[in-house]
Amino acid sequence: MAGKRHFILERALKEIKDGMNVNLGIGMPTLIADRIPEDVHVMLQSENGLLGIGAYPKEGEADPDLINAGKETVTVVPGASYFDSAESFAMIRGGHIDLAILGGMEVSEEGDLANWMIPGKMIKGMGGAMDLVQGAGRTIVIMDHVNKHGESKVKKRCSLPLTGQGVVDCLITDLAVFQFKDDEMRLVEIQPGATLHEVQNKTEADFLIDDGLTSYQ
């Protein structure tokens, strides 16, 4: 499990380029922050009103007035700015955040994403996810390829309520990387340790295989 997550995070990391403004979703995406190399300068946005998230504070130095969107205490980097929620989402919805990396429950071959609600379970709310998937320059979803029961989370059609329709640009799982473009879902990479056969077996969605597929086995 730790290994799977490692490959997902490392692959997602490659999408983060120097100079980008990036929003990392709550949960697994947040873990990417620690892996960003020092020579890759990015500004991490937190939709509660901060551009320039830093590390977690040292013990005893947490400030209740300084949290991220996951409500964790954080610090800021030099060059950070604070703003209100309307400004924060003007930034997100106006296309000024280059990249959003979010967790997912299901992704469909049409690039639909479901990641906020399981009918019959406790309602929690979508928070800023619906805004991020529509507004960010690129939306990358990271998630396990199959659920606890071994069922594919990469579906023909999402069975859960959608967060956004046709919003996923790239899906990174523990088995593969898919890109969505021009109404096509395309397998572009196979993760270390996985095989094309395994990806095909564990994917409900129909997808094309990219000519330049890497790690083809």
Added chain:
Amino acid sequence: MAGKRHFILERALKEIKDGMNVNLGIGMPTLIADRIPEDVHVMLQSENGLLGIGAYPKEGEADPDLINAGKETVTVVPGASYFDSAESFAMIRGGHIDLAILGGMEVSEEGDLANWMIPGKMIKGMGGAMDLVQGAGRTIVIMDHVNKHGESKVKKRCSLPLTGQGVVDCLITDLAVFQFKDDEMRLVEIQPGATLHEVQNKTEADFLIDDGLTSYQ
């Protein structure tokens, strides 16, 4: 002419109450500011991004970064704030400015106002006038009752392009004060030196005469 203006300004002044946030239009309305007594505390808004306009600066102390909507150099009072144009008009259009006092070219019996454009003359633009008449809590128009040719500026229908339709709450001229309410235009006061006969003669608009008409002669 100076006398006429004096009565208009003094009457308009009575509409300004302690604690109000007020926008005074360019031209004659700006002159009201100097007449506000010291014990009447109001915040004057300038739509270019200032709440809390003060007096003109002393000679040699003008700051090019500090002007009013008429582009005149000004100062600020304690408690003033600066903001951007979107915030300024959020304030105006959201109904947070209690009172706007504007100049007029024509006012109709329906409460329509024309004050921004004379067809065939140089185009200047409406600036913030169309926003102010729609957004302010109350809109008061101050103007001469007749034009240079002795023709009534208080009309059945405006002949000039409108700034706003049914937006005038109160009209103060050198001859009279009218209120607009429930689709009725009502003469409520006659200015010092004027007579009802004169007001009737010089007003093209049809209006009701208020029971409590003051200065009735």
Added chain:
Amino acid sequence: MSKVISSVEDAVSEIHDGATLIAGGFGLCGIPEKLILALRESGVKNLTVVSNNCGVDDWGLGLLLKTKQIKKMIASYVGENKLFEQQYLNGELEVELVPQGTLAERLRAGGAGIPAFYTATGVGTDIARGKEHKVFNGRTYIMEKGITGDFAFVKAWKADPYGNLIYRKTARNFNPVAARAGKTTIAEVEQLVGIGELDPDRIHTPGVYVRYVFEGKNYEKRIEKLTTVKA
């Protein structure tokens, strides 16, 4: 024209049963904690509350759930609250979930006199159901409406007697949009300073939006998720 009040109870006393109340804050950060406590004491009922979250079981807006003062909640995320779930499942509490950006923008619009606007957020999801759709430049958007409230509760760091407000760090969040959208906005602050002591270039919320200002003492400022690294 001082707007300073010496007791929150006075300000809260204007709030009537069935009122719509907008509250600033994100999680437990920047919440109007004194005003919420005073509202609980007031016993006012059947409130419609608009806020990004609904506090936790024993703090913030969660306190008003305990006393069943909230009839309807408009929020983007309510996942930290067991009472909330219970009352919702019992049918005691109505809920309208709104995407966070749409909620912020609806409040900003309400305060700015904009009755409605279009956004791509929520297109193709349950959120879009029953809403007007319109295409601009080949992309589909839905219409969302402005929100105003009878009252707004705002928490700021500093204020002057005219009600000019300055927030601190991410405690700003929804407070400025709440301040604009409330017909009667009540601000509680950590520090009240004299008129003219705030730099006019630094003011986040001009006093025109604020009706009452209250200086609170001993803020709890609870932390929801303390995350630290070893020193």
Added chain:
Amino acid sequence: MSKVISSVEDAVSEIHDGATLIAGGFGLCGIPEKLILALRESGVKNLTVVSNNCGVDDWGLGLLLKTKQIKKMIASYVGENKLFEQQYLNGELEVELVPQGTLAERLRAGGAGIPAFYTATGVGTDIARGKEHKVFNGRTYIMEKGITGDFAFVKAWKADPYGNLIYRKTARNFNPVAARAGKTTIAEVEQLVGIGELDPDRIHTPGVYVRYVFEGKNYEKRIEKLTTVKA
């Protein structure tokens, strides 16, 4: 990730004939004076310029009228400029007059991903002609569309290398909305400071909106109407 450029010419060189340019400023206050001069030197033509005003005959955007680089002007007030009138009457210059608040809001909307919104401003006037009307709560509103530009020129007081901006007094005006609405936003500032030197609570325009930052020298900051009282 420094965005600092040492010559305005470099930044302006990206601007192409026929581009849409948004410029901050109100009257001659807070105008991007260095960028306008550089644009004049570039000789780029057929520009659509969005700005509250169009400068005066010999300063600000008026300079670009003289050289006939502006094809269309979108503004709220252009009364200070004789060249403007001439070119308009000759049919050399297209003009779209927009109420000031609508202009500010259209730029804010454009920058915020909102394609259109409703406003009461202009209802019943020539401005409303051909626009969609809609009634909300018994009041009629018209639909106005967001504006974005290929480029935006912004003038600020202080900046850091990431492009965080702080404005001074009423020189703020349209600059923040211009910064958001430009696809490529170029900021000129009076003072460039090191990264981390600006208080994050004081920043008016977060650097995410800014592509290039230029530190200008010897600002003229002309005063349009000097009004003073005897000392």
